[in-house]
Amino acid sequence: MPRGLDPADVNEEDKSSKNVIAHISQFADNLTFIRITKFGTAADIPTRFIERNISIRGRLSNITEKGLEVEHIPIYVPLLSRHSLTLLDVRLAGVELTAEGQDWIGQQLKPAETVWLRLIVRQNETLHSLVSTSSHYSFRALSNTCVNEEISRHGLTRTSPFVGLDPHSRIYWRLYKRFLRAESRAEKNGKGLWKEESRWERAANVLKNNMLVISVKKLFKWTSGTKEK
Structure with missing residues (x-):
């Protein structure tokens, strides 16, 4: 051991070196795996x-x-x-x-x-x-x-x-x-799920779900079917 070195310091250096080697070895094993x-x-x-x-x-x-x-x-x-x-x-x-x-x-x-x-x-x-x-x-x-x-x-x-x-x-x-x-x-x-409907799309949806419009459509289909018979 060189003069002036504390044995405790030498042991700590040895431990640090071994830890570094262990980490490198583990990293190499992980990389291979x-x-x-x-x-x-x-x-x-x-x-x-x-x-x-x-x-x-x-x-x-x-x-x-x-x-x-x-x-x-x-x-x-x-x-x-x-x-x-x-x-x-x-x-x-x-x-x-x-x-x-x-x-x-x-x-x-x-x-x-x-x-x-x-x-x-x-x-x-x-x-x-x-x-x-x-x-x-x-x-x-x-x-x-x-x-x-x-x-x-x-x-x-x-x-x-x-x-x-x-x-x-x-x-x-x-x-x-x-x-x-x-x-x-x-x-x-306003993309995807947050895309807003245009004015025309909103108006079309309102008409589509309007009960009066639905009734007129049903009446039209019924009268069309009656005429064909």
């Missing part, structure tokens, strides 16, 4: 991946009423490996998908398109995630953009609480405010 492991179900994904909100790559298979079905694609797939087709049940975290939103996703995301899932919460066999894509199709604004937020900007979803996520956590409030801001912008611009 992510690169070659295919997740067939939500239960296959390690809890630490969910807690750290790690992103995984996938291939879009189906669009459902509540979200997406995605096949997980490891970053590195050995040439001789064989994987059976298994799909992850994915929900768009923080938003309540509408029928209009479902149609919009179907128009923007193409079958077998690559998507990235930032894992937020696992609920049984469902993954609540931030979905992003590098799409270069008709709607270029989707390029490298969070689908959850983009669909909110179009007024096709309603912001909802993050199921299973600690409401006091930093990520909860950061995402919640972000989606609320997008929803408020859509409401302000």
